[in-house]
Every structure is written in structure tokens, then in C-alpha cells.
Amino acid sequence: MVMVMVMVESGGASWMNEAAGGGADGGVGGGGGDTVFTSTNNLPILAELEGELVSHLEDFLTNTQHRLDIISRYVSEYKEELGGRFQDTDTENGKEKFETNEPRLRGNFSEQQNIINSKEDDDEEEKKFGAGVKGDKEWSVTERSFHPVSSFLLLRRLAVDWSDVEKTLQVLLSSTRGVVREVGGAITRSGVKLPVPSDLHVSALALVRLQYTYDLDLTSLKNGTILTPARGQLLHEEIHDGGQLRCQDCLYLSKVAMSEGHLPQASDWLRIAQEATHHEPNSAAVRKDILTYQNVVHKLRNTEEELKRQAAEETIRHTHQSQENQEKEENDNENEELKESNQNATLTQKDHEEEVEVEVNEAEDHERYLRLCRGEQLMSSSEVSQLVCRLARPSPSHHLLAPLLVEEVSHRPHIVLIHHFLTRNQTRRLAAAATPKLEESRHRGPEGGFVISSVRTSKTAWLRDNTLEAENNTDDDRDRGLNETGDAMGRFLRQLTRRIEAATRLHALLPSAAEDYQVASYGVGGMYKAHSDYLMTSTDQTLYTEWERHIGDRLATFLIYLSEVGGGGATVFPRAGVGVWPQQGTAVLWWNLDAAGRGDPNTWHAACPVIYGTKWICNKWVHYNDQFLRHSCGLHPTDKITFP
Numbered sequence: 001m002v003m004v005m006v007m008v009e010s011g012g013a014s015w016m017n018e019a020a021g022g023g024a025d026g027g028v029g030g031g032g033g034d035t036v037f038t039s040t041n042n043l044p045i046l047a048e049l050e051g052e053l054v055s056h057l058e059d060f061l062t063n064t065q066h067r068l069d070i071i072s073r074y075v076s077e078y079k080e081e082l083g084g085r086f087q088d089t090d091t092e093n094g095k096e097k098f099e100t101n102e103p104r105l106r107g108n109f110s111e112q113q114n115i116i117n118s119k120e121d122d123d124e125e126e127k128k129f130g131a132g133v134k135g136d137k138e139w140s141v142t143e144r145s146f147h148p149v150s151s152f153l154l155l156r157r158l159a160v161d162w163s164d165v166e167k168t169l170q171v172l173l174s175s176t177r178g179v180v181r182e183v184g185g186a187i188t189r190s191g192v193k194l195p196v197p198s199d200l201h202v203s204a205l206a207l208v209r210l211q212y213t214y215d216l217d218l219t220s221l222k223n224g225t226i227l228t229p230a231r232g233q234l235l236h237e238e239i240h241d242g243g244q245l246r247c248q249d250c251l252y253l254s255k256v257a258m259s260e261g262h263l264p265q266a267s268d269w270l271r272i273a274q275e276a277t278h279h280e281p282n283s284a285a286v287r288k289d290i291l292t293y294q295n296v297v298h299k300l301r302n303t304e305e306e307l308k309r310q311a312a313e314e315t316i317r318h319t320h321q322s323q324e325n326q327e328k329e330e331n332d333n334e335n336e337e338l339k340e341s342n343q344n345a346t347l348t349q350k351d352h353e354e355e356v357e358v359e360v361n362e363a364e365d366h367e368r369y370l371r372l373c374r375g376e377q378l379m380s381s382s383e384v385s386q387l388v389c390r391l392a393r394p395s396p397s398h399h400l401l402a403p404l405l406v407e408e409v410s411h412r413p414h415i416v417l418i419h420h421f422l423t424r425n426q427t428r429r430l431a432a433a434a435t436p437k438l439e440e441s442r443h444r445g446p447e448g449g450f451v452i453s454s455v456r457t458s459k460t461a462w463l464r465d466n467t468l469e470a471e472n473n474t475d476d477d478r479d480r481g482l483n484e485t486g487d488a489m490g491r492f493l494r495q496l497t498r499r500i501e502a503a504t505r506l507h508a509l510l511p512s513a514a515e516d517y518q519v520a521s522y523g524v525g526g527m528y529k530a531h532s533d534y535l536m537t538s539t540d541q542t543l544y545t546e547w548e549r550h551i552g553d554r555l556a557t558f559l560i561y562l563s564e565v566g567g568g569g570a571t572v573f574p575r576a577g578v579g580v581w582p583q584q585g586t587a588v589l590w591w592n593l594d595a596a597g598r599g600d601p602n603t604w605h606a607a608c609p610v611i612y613g614t615k616w617i618c619n620k621w622v623h624y625n626d627q628f629l630r631h632s633c634g635l636h637p638t639d640k641i642t643f644p
């Protein structure tokens with residue numbers, strides 16, 4: 001897939017123009033500042049708020065409609081009085097404009113005036129008084145005012161009706177101020193920021209991502225129905241009515257898909273947009289826009305095809321060349337190799353295995369990621385048949401009466417599920433403690449500092465459990481809400497860590513042994529791109545802080561699902577061929593490092609985008625160096641760790 005950033009002029013609404021550019025400050029995927037969309041937490045609040053706003057507007061309309069009627073009646077009467085020849089609107093430039101100030105002179109009257117006055121005077125007169133109708137001739141407003149009935153009506157309107165109009169305007173003004181105040185108050189009380197175009201961009205990215213990842217049927221999606229791939233079934237009976245996307249929405253989504261480099265999806269959205277224009281009035285401008293984009297997408301798709309073809313040719317050339325070189329080298333070294341072969345047979349085989357293990361094929365990883373997210377089974381049945389589910393007692397003192405229900409989901413690397421590790425109440429408690437601290441997820445940027453993540457679209461919070469920090473809590477800690485270690489929550493977290501220690505037979509309570517709890521909440525479309533949890537991949541140790549070198553890398557990941565997910569949101573391991581579907585209270589445990597502390601590339605994993613609802617998880621990363629008393633290095637440094 002080729003990433004293409006395209007800016008194309010759009011004739012549509014102003015929010016449309018931000019689609020292809022990556023969102024004003026939202027950025028692609030992650031959003032800048034505190035985006036509304038990365039966590040679904042805000043969405044129900046916004047939905048409630050919108051309901052409240054509409055009800056304020058309804059009240060406003062009810063209160064003001066009859067007042068607008070008074071004004072409307074006044075204007076109509078005035079126009080009627082002028083004999084129905086009053087030209088009231090001018091649609092030139094698409095703008096409606098009342099002409100009460102500048103009615104035009106027409107017919108004989110203007111000719112007579114021409115005889116008497118100069119052209120300039122005439123123009124002046126024309127501006128001041130305008131014209132009326134006299135028989136089949138036009139009268140000036142002045143002339144008309146000399147008519148007794150007309151003058152009576154004029155005075156009636158201005159002496160009586162106008163004061164009504166003025167009062168009405170005053171009432172309207174105060175009602176308008178009132179509704180503005182109420183609306184503002186409702187927004188403030190809701191505690192959320194209103195979304196801005198960059199939020200819309202992030203939401204569109206989510207929709208495009210969902211459609212791409214799960215290969216969702218576009219026509220259904222346009223009608224608010226999510227059909228799952230392959231099986232073509234509804235995701236959920238009860239959530240099939242998400243509302244209708246309009247042609248302009250589909251065009252916007254096409255632009256976003258294009259900006260993400262998903263060209264086939266961009267074409268599909270354009271097709272749907274075009275179909276929609278047939279059923280929507282006033283869609284001529286959008287139709288024109290669609291045509292422009294169709295050309296752009298078409299050209300980009302051709303370019304992409306050409307690049308792919310060239311890359312394929314290059315790969316074939318490269319493969320031939322390496323084969324020739326290898327054959328030549330093999331011939332040269334044949335004799336020497338024969339000599340050494342007996343001696344090193346075992347070692348060579350082992351090294352070869354290691355090499356194969358770390359060979360990375362990004363395209364294949366991605367393909368397997370998509371298939372796993374879509375619920376496909378990638379393990380062979382013989383591999384699956386070797387996985388077991390059992391009751392385990394890793395620490396007999398803890399698990400004698402309550403053994404852990406352990407289900408193996410992969411042997412290479414060793415990944416297990418520990419079912420019912422937390423109760424529903426405990427998961428809710430963790431999520432509730434994290435909620436006020438949630439912040440846009442960050443990751444280490446190219447300049448070393450932490451940046452808002454486009455790799456992970458979620459919100460995260462840290463919960464501290466270790467006692468050492470509790471004693472040393474600083475004012476700054478307290479300001480940041482990190483002082484709960486001494487209270488009930490702190491006790492609960494420490495107990496939880498002890499249970500993790502018992503399950504993993506690792507140290508996890510000291511700050512040097514494990515990180516604080518990281519709680520993450522993913523909203524609709526929220527995901528975490530494929531990554532490994534171990535971080536210290538460079539041999540250049542100076543890249544790491546003293547503390548990082550002291551505690552070592554992340555040996556184990558203990559991930560607890562704090563919620564179920566309405567649709568999507570699996571944790572997938574493309575190289576292991578495993579997908580884990582969140583179950584509230586279940587923990588996933590895997591070993592990121594081998595016995596010697598080297599990262600295991602087969603732990604490469606991702607969080608698939610959430611299709612419906614919210615996903616909550618809680619991570620505990622246990623580090624390597626503190627485990628030296630608990631955890632043997634094994635007989636061979638590349639031994640994999642496989643308990644409980």
C-alpha cells in the first residue's frame with residue numbers, strides 16, 4: 001500500500017476541505033490536543049448534550065415563532081400596500097436581499113422626472129423615495145403618501161403596528177440572549193468540549209479504518225448497518241440503525257480514505273457518494289466534486305499499480321542476483337564447509353532457526369493481522385490440538401483452594417489466558433479509578449520526547465500501586481492525583497499486584513520490578529498498531545536512561561480486559577497466528593523476552609479497531625532485572641519461558 005497525501009480543492013462545505021489534509025490540528029489517526037473521539041466516554045455525553053440543545057432550540061422556536069409571525073405580517077402588509085409590484089428579493093450571487101431601501105423607478109414617471117430634473121437629481125430622488133403604482137403607471141412612495149387612505153394606512157402602520165414590531169424585536173432579542181445563555185450553560189455543565197472539525201476527521205478516519213480492516217459492506221454501512229465480512233451477517237441485530245450517510249459524507253470519507261492511502265476504498269466511497277446524489281436534492285455541487293475526485297483517485301490508482309509492478313520486478317531481479325551470488329559462494333567454500341560441518345552441525349541448525357525466527361515480512365504480518373482481526377483461524381489444527389486448558393497452581397499457598405483457570409492459546413511464543421482473574425466489580429473499579437486521569441495515548445517520538453500517538457488511538461491513565469512511592473509521595477505527585485497508594489484504592493492495587501506475582505511467580509511490587517498499572521480505553525475505531533512490548537532493541541545502551549538500564553526490558557506482559565467489546569477489538573499476534581477476544585476479567589500473559597533477556601519477535605501483536613462500544617484494558621509490565629532470584633535463566637540462553 002502506498003501512502004498518499006493529497007490536497008484537492010473542494011467546492012463543498014468548509015469541513016469538507018479539511019478531509020484530505022489530515023485534519024486541522026487533529027493529525028491523522030491520533031488527533032492533536034484532547035480529541036473528543038479517541039475515547040467513547042465523551043460520546044454518550046455529547047449525545048445527551050445534543051438532545052438538550054435541541055430541546056432548548058425547540059422551546060426557543062415555540063416562544064418566538066408567533067413573534068416572527070408579527071414581523072412577517074408587517075412586512076407582508078407593507079408590500080401589499082405597494083401594490084404587489086414590489087420586488088422583494090434578489091437571488092443574484094445566491095444571496096437573498098430585501099430591497100426596501102432601493103426600489104427602482106420605472107415607466108413614465110421617471111421620464112417626467114427626467115424633463116424636470118437633471119439625471120443626478122433623479123437618481124437622488126429615486127434612492128430616497130422609490131416608486132409605487134398609479135393605475136397602470138408607477139407611483140413614487142411620496143406621491144402615494146398624499147392619498148388619504150394610503151396616508152391613513154401609513155400612519156396606522158407606523159403609529160400602532162411598528163411599536164408592536166419594535167416590542168417584538170426587543171422580546172426576540174432577549175429570547176435569543178436567553179437561549180444562547182441556556183445553550184452555553186448546558187455545554188458548560190456537560191463538562192465536555194464541543195467537537196471541532198479535527199474531531200470529525202478523527203471520527204472519519206475511524207470509519208475508514210473499520211471499513212478497511214473488516215472489509216465492511218459499504219452500501220450497508222452508508223445505511224447505518226454493519227455487515228461483518230465473509231459471513232455477511234449483521235454485527236448485532238439491535239445496532240443496525242446507525243443513521244444514513246449523505247452523499248457529502250461519503251465524499252468526505254472518500255477523501256479521508258485517499259489521504260490514508262486506501263485508494264480502492266476511496267473509489268468505493270466515491271461510487272457510493274455518486275449513487276447517493278441520485279436520491280438527494282441539491283446535490284449538483286457535490287456531483288461536480290465527485291467527478292473531480294474520481295479523476296484524481298483514478299490517476300493515483302494507476303500510479304500505485306505502476307509502482308507495485310516496478311517493485312515486483314525489482315524483487316525478482318534482486319532474488320536472481322542473490323541466488324547467483326550464493327551459488328558462487330557455496331562452490332568456493334564447499335571444501336571448507338565439509339570439514340567443519342560435523343563439528344558444528346547442531347549449532348548451525350540452531351542459529352539458522354534463530355535467523356528464520358527474526359526474519360520480518362511486513363506485508364505478510366499485515367495480511368495476517370487483517371485476517372486475525374476478521375476472526376479467521378490461522379493456526380493449523382495440529383497446533384491447536386496441542387494447546388491445553390487446565391487448572392494451575394503456580395503458587396500453592398495462593399492457589400490451593402482457588403486454582404487459576406489457564407488456557408494456552410499459543411506455544412511459540414507462550415501465551416496464556418487466565419480466566420476470571422478479576423471479578424466484574426473489580427474491573428469496574430479499575431476503570432472508574434482511571435477515568436478522571438485518562439489522557440490521549442502517547443508514545444516515544446523521533447526526538448526522544450513523548451508525542452500524541454497515531455500508532456495507538458486510545459486514552460490511557462497510570463495507577464500507582466507500589467508502597468515505596470507511597471512513602472515518598474511529593475506534592476507534585478499529589479497534584480497529579482498519584483497519592484492514592486495509602487487509601488483503599490492503593491490497597492486494592494497492591495493486592496492485585498500480589499495476585500499477579502503469585503500467578504507469574506515474578507516480582508512485581510517494587511518500582512524496579514514492574515511499571516505502574518496502565519489502564520487504556522479505546523473508543524469506536526480505537527486501535528493499537530502492531531508492535532512489540534519490549535523496548536530496548538538497540539545494542540547501544542547509551543540510548544537508555546540509567547533507570548531503564550537498571551530495571552531492564554519488559555519481560556512479561558500481564559494484560560487484563562476490563563470490559564467486553566461490542567464488536568472487534570481483538571488482541572492479535574500475527575506471527576503466532578492467534579487472536580484473543582476480550583472477555584471482562586480475563587487476563588492474557590505472555591513473555592516478551594527469552595531467558596537471556598532478548599526480545600522475542602514472535603510476540604509482535606496489535607489491538608484491532610473497536611467496531612462498536614468501548615474497550616478497556618489494564619497492563620502490568622514486569623521487568624527483567626529484578627527477577628534474577630525468582631527466575632532461572634534456563635539451560636540455554638534462548639530458552640523460552642513457558643509458565644504458568
Ligand SMILES: O=C(O)CCC(=O)C(=O)O
Pocket residue numbers: 520528533569570571572605606607608617619
Ligand atoms: O489492547 C490490546 O488488546 C493490546 C494492548 C497492547 O498491546 C499494549 O497496551 O501494549
Ligand SMILES: [Fe+2]
Pocket residue numbers: 531532533605
Ligand atoms: Fe502491547
